[in-house]
Amino acid sequence: MTIFNHPFHLVSLSPWPLLGSLSILNMIFGMVDWFNSFNNTQNIISMITVILICYQWWRDVIRESTWQGLHTLKVFKGLQLGMILFITSELFFFISFFWSFFHMSLSPDMELGLIWPPKGIIFFNPIEIPLLNTMILLLSGFTVTWSHYSLLMQKKEFKTSLLLTCLLGIYFTFIQFYEYKESFFCISDSVFGSTFYIMTGFHGIHVIVGTCFLLVNFFRSLKNHFSNIHHFGFEAAAWYWHFVDVVWLFLYMFVYIIGG
Structure with missing residues (x-):
């Protein structure tokens, strides 16, 4: 050796x-x-x-x-830093979309009729499906935090709350798909449709990735891969899920409420 x-x-x-x-x-x-x-x-x-x-x-x-x-303590710190930098890169990825959205919505061009949303666009009611999705993600943020706390305290609710978070992520995805299906405009309906579907679509992809991330950790928990001092795989998934939650809050606030 x-x-x-x-x-x-x-x-x-x-x-x-x-x-x-x-x-x-x-x-x-x-x-x-x-x-x-x-x-x-x-x-x-x-x-x-x-x-x-x-x-x-x-x-x-x-x-x-x-x-x-x-995976020594030094390796663990490196993995933490790598995940932080990855989430930071994802943050700037969404900042570019918000930059485009604000550029178009705060000063609409002549081609849009100098109004936002453009004339003829029938937008979603923000207190219906978008508000439901917001409540779902906020609840999932609570359940993943509950799961993390249960793991640290070595409580049996860890697996239950983690599975509940995964189910909420799947539920959010189906509701988002239903919203797209019932939409009165598409991605080719001016820059409004482009920015809306790009921003919410990429967020939906991140929700799917985060759900898969949490599902992998759930199956790992069934094999007792985690302890209260050794669980970075789950911790990284929780960080990523909180990032997805925060991005959606900004999307709901600026795109659905203010921008709509």
């Missing part, structure tokens, strides 16, 4: 980075083929291989962390 005089984790040789990059490259070619010839076979196969490679890769990371104990 080799003993190192440093606290860092030197990862072992792994085929997953190379195979993952090749699968993603193949998926890009498959999407190009799909757009041009409507042949989706290559795209589906490459997506399946990407999912399988991610599963194997993350399985190895879980083994290194949970069973082999290779």
Whole structure:
């Protein structure tokens, strides 16, 4: 056994980075083929291989962390910093959309009739479906905090509250889909439709990703992967979910109430 005089984790040789990059490259070619010839076979196969490679890769990371104990305090701090920087990059991603929204809504162009929303746009009532979605996400923020507290206090409500958060995320996604289905305007209806669907659509994608993130942690909790001092996988998911909640509050306030 080799003993190192440093606290860092030197990862072992792994085929997953190379195979993952090749699968993603193949998926890009498959999407190009799909757009041009409507042949989706290559795209589906490459997506399946990407999912399988991610599963194997993350399985190895879980083994290194949970069973082999290779994630030292220094590694843990690095993972925390990495997640913080990732959420920061996502924050600026949404700031660019809000910048575009404010630029268009605060000073509408002549083509929009100098009004916002443009004439002919029938917008949603902010105290109906949007308010329901806001309540759902606020409740999910409470349940994920409850789940974190239960884990720290070693209470049995951890798994129940985590599952409830996942169900609320799925419920939000279905309500958002219903809102799109009942909409009286589409993404091609002036810059108003473009900014609305881009902002809410990307937020919806983040909700789906966050829900999957929490679901993975729920299944890991069933295998007792977490303790009150070793649970960064869940903590990172909780941070991401709170970020999604905060972004939606700004969307509801500026896009649905003020902008609508």
